Structure formats: structure tokens, C-alpha cells
Amino acid sequence: MTIRILLLDDHAVVRSGYRRLLDAEPGFEVVAEAATCDEAYACLQRGGVDVAVVDISLRGSSGIEAIRRMLARAPELRILVLSMHDNPGYITQAMRAGAVGYLTKSCEPAEMFDAIRAAAGGRRTLSPEVAQSLATAALDGEHGLSRLTPREFEVLRMAAGGDSAATIARRMHLSQKTVLNHMSAIRQKLEADNDFKLLRLAMCHGLVDLPAAFAYRG
Structure with missing residues (x-):
């Protein structure tokens, strides 16, 4: 089964790079791209998206709020966050908003592929540095x-x-x-x-x- 992917990132160059990587991987198809939350909502209205790969740092809008609103429009959607932030605050709030996975943009392509497959299956995934950030915050009581x-x-x-x-x-x-x-x-x-x-x-x-x-x- 092909996993149909929506890319939400406000940088066109980043989206283009991800599209090339994902379209070249067997079983993946990027069916939509969005630079803004409103564009992403419009894509979801057309249907046909299994996993949304979302950057929560979006110019002029709230990425975490976007996760919540995307799921309100498409409850069956699985959302994987791909962000430059590994701060436990961002991670915790993105997962609370409904994301099933969280990776940093420094991850390897194979790690992203595995996370997308896990997300499509409803399984939670955290990259090692993200898991470490959460564990450290919990142990230090700083969150x-x-x-x-x-x-x-x-x-x-x-x-x-x-x-x-x-x-x-x-x-x-x-x-x-x-x-x-x-x-x-x-x-x-x-x-x-x-x-x-x-x-x-x-x-x-x-x-x-x-x-x-x-x-x-x-």
C-alpha cells in the first residue's frame, strides 16, 4: 500500500528536498505540499492524505494549533512533526495536540522513512535526541x-x-x-x-x- 503524504513547511526549498527523497522511496507518494496552515487545510478537504509531515515553526501562524485544527478536519490523519526544535516544551505540546511522532531536521533519511511508516500505522515515534530531551527534562524536573x-x-x-x-x-x-x-x-x-x-x-x-x-x- 502506498502512503500518501502531505508536506507542510513554509520553505519551498525544504519541501522540494523532502519531496525528492520521499518520492524516490518505494511505498511513498507526496500528494500535496503546503506553505501555510490554510493551504494545508485546503489540501485535507480534497482528501487522499494518510500522513502529514509538519514543521511547527511556521511564519505567521501557530504550528501546534495547526496540528489540532488539521486533526479536527481529518481525524484519521496521522501527523509527524519534523522540526529544528528539540526543546521538551515543543515536543510535549505537539504530541498533546495530536502528533504521533516527532523528529528533528537533523535526522537521517532512513529514520524519517521509518517514522512515516510508523505514523501511518498509528505508532508513536521519537528520534533519539528528542527522547533524550524529554528524559532529561523529566529527571531534572525542569519542564x-x-x-x-x-x-x-x-x-x-x-x-x-x-x-x-x-x-x-x-x-x-x-x-x-x-x-x-x-x-x-x-x-x-x-x-x-x-x-x-x-x-x-x-x-x-x-x-x-x-x-x-x-x-x-x-
Whole structure:
């Protein structure tokens, strides 16, 4: 049986490289490509996709929220994340949103092929460095962001990156009031009574780099 694949990545060169690799592998066929979440949703409406290979770092949108919304449209879809991030926060929230596997972009092609086959069969797969990251965080007790829901995690990530409540609301298809309510819940869960503490936590957990953090507008 041929596994039909959707590629969601906002870099055309990356998608082209993955397409060449996957189309050359027996049993795989890339049937759709998308640069944005909306393009991915449109592809799913046409049907015929078994596995979506998704990058959660998408310009102008929420990758983790995209996972949730893609599965709402196509519950039978299997999603494999292929990301540059091996931070336990990203991994945990992507899996909570419904992904069945998580690899970093440094993985070998054979590892990606195996993960796609596992995803198509509904089996969970983590690359070794991803599993190590989760294990280290669990042992060290440092993964405080696990208290957040996937949506709260994305709101925090975008806010710490400098996005306003209005921008976050637009990108996540929420009202500004809902975004502000999420920020209030985030502060309570992380025991951060001001935005500077939130920024520090976001930086410590690798959600935002230092220059981006200083661009925060509240």
C-alpha cells in the first residue's frame, strides 16, 4: 500500500528536498505540499492524505494549533512533526495536540522513512535526541511548561516573541479577550505575576531568543 503524504513547511526549498527523497522511496507518494496552515487545510478537504509531515515553526501562524485544527478536519490523519526544535516544551505540546511522532531536521533519511511508516500505522515515534530531551527534562524536573495546554503554550510562545494580543488572536483565530484570558491562566500556572518573569521563563525553556524577547510589546 502506498502512503500518501502531505508536506507542510513554509520553505519551498525544504519541501522540494523532502519531496525528492520521499518520492524516490518505494511505498511513498507526496500528494500535496503546503506553505501555510490554510493551504494545508485546503489540501485535507480534497482528501487522499494518510500522513502529514509538519514543521511547527511556521511564519505567521501557530504550528501546534495547526496540528489540532488539521486533526479536527481529518481525524484519521496521522501527523509527524519534523522540526529544528528539540526543546521538551515543543515536543510535549505537539504530541498533546495530536502528533504521533516527532523528529528533528537533523535526522537521517532512513529514520524519517521509518517514522512515516510508523505514523501511518498509528505508532508513536521519537528520534533519539528528542527522547533524550524529554528524559532529561523529566529527571531534572525542569519542564514547568508541561502545565500549559497546547493552546496556552502557543500563546506564550508568540507573546514572548513580540506579538501583540491582536496579532495572536488573528493568527490563532481567537478573540483578543480569549487571548488575554489565556495569558492570565498562563501567569497563574507558571506562578509569574508579571510579563518579565514570563519572558525569563520563555527564554530559559528555549521558546524565544534574547533579541526577540526584548522586542516584546505586551
